[in-house]
Amino acid sequence: MIDIKGKAAILTGAAEGWGYQIAKALVGAGMKLALMDVQAEKLRRAAEEFKAMGGECLPIVVDLASAEATQAAAEEALAYYGTPRVLIHNAAVLKEVSMLDVTFDNWRREMNIIIQAAFILSKAVWPGMVGAKSGSIVFISSGSGIKGFVKETAYTPAKHAQEGLMKVLAMEGEPFNIAVNTITPGIAINTPMSASHYTPEQQARWVDPAMIAPAFVYLAGLDAKTTTGHRLDAWQLSEAVRVGQKT
Numbered sequence: 001m002i003d004i005k006g007k008a009a010i011l012t013g014a015a016e017g018w019g020y021q022i023a024k025a026l027v028g029a030g031m032k033l034a035l036m037d038v039q040a041e042k043l044r045r046a047a048e049e050f051k052a053m054g055g056e057c058l059p060i061v062v063d064l065a066s067a068e069a070t071q072a073a074a075e076e077a078l079a080y081y082g083t084p085r086v087l088i089h090n091a092a093v094l095k096e097v098s099m100l101d102v103t104f105d106n107w108r109r110e111m112n113i114i115i116q117a118a119f120i121l122s123k124a125v126w127p128g129m130v131g132a133k134s135g136s137i138v139f140i141s142s143g144s145g146i147k148g149f150v151k152e153t154a155y156t157p158a159k160h161a162q163e164g165l166m167k168v169l170a171m172e173g174e175p176f177n178i179a180v181n182t183i184t185p186g187i188a189i190n191t192p193m194s195a196s197h198y199t200p201e202q203q204a205r206w207v208d209p210a211m212i213a214p215a216f217v218y219l220a221g222l223d224a225k226t227t228t229g230h231r232l233d234a235w236q237l238s239e240a241v242r243v244g245q246k247t
Helices: 017-028 040-052 067-081 104-132 155-176 200-204 214-220 234-246
Strands: 008-012 032-037 056-061 086-089 135-140 178-184 231-233
Touching (some): 008 017, 008 104, 017 032, 017 040, 017 214, 032 067, 056 067, 067 104, 086 104, 086 214, 104 135, 104 155, 104 178, 135 155, 135 214, 155 178, 178 214, 214 234, 231 234
Parallel strands (some): 008 032, 008 086, 032 056, 135 178, 178 231
16 A cells, blocks of 8 residues: 555545535545535635645546536646656536437437546556656445436446446556456435435435545555456445444
8 A cells, every 4th residue: 555645636526415425534634635526616616625734636627518618627637746656536427317208319318428528537547657666546336336327328338438438547547557347336315416416315314424534645645566357345345444443
């Protein structure tokens, strides 16, 4: 494991929900953050909060559906912090629309935010990580990454694609000690996205995403010698981190 204090992270979807809690956990661990989100005011408030905690962060307002904007955001983060220790791609959009009703523009936007941005951001940090022979890349996945759901005409294919990209990058990155993994919540979590899609049964047992943020402090210091090419469970991993902190 790598000491992550003072090192940089790039995190997408950082303004609210799980991404916000991941950012808060990384700030608490002493990391410097490049935070990306399309929600300008929420991102500004989050960055101010993290700075008040003593953290250092660079808020970047970006629409990850745009390839050009995503590339520009990546270049801004790299120019400011250099090669990050970890890239965490959390941003996603889920619109439940049947095949009869979905438009190409709707489909393409979801796909671009989830898989196109994953590719562009990974491509941007890859040379530096290869040169450093160190790094960790994490894509946020879900049950949609391994099975299908009705009306997820874009979200499910995009999450499947992330799983495939992870497997390829894990193989290519292993000789350079770059860990590449996907991670799922492992439990129902209370976020703006899940609130509109979870069943009442799921909502009855959901937890605050802060409960599964500790997993990312561990993942930020991961290298390929430890774990790469895997689909991880944030709930189980966070529990293991908490147990380790107590011993």
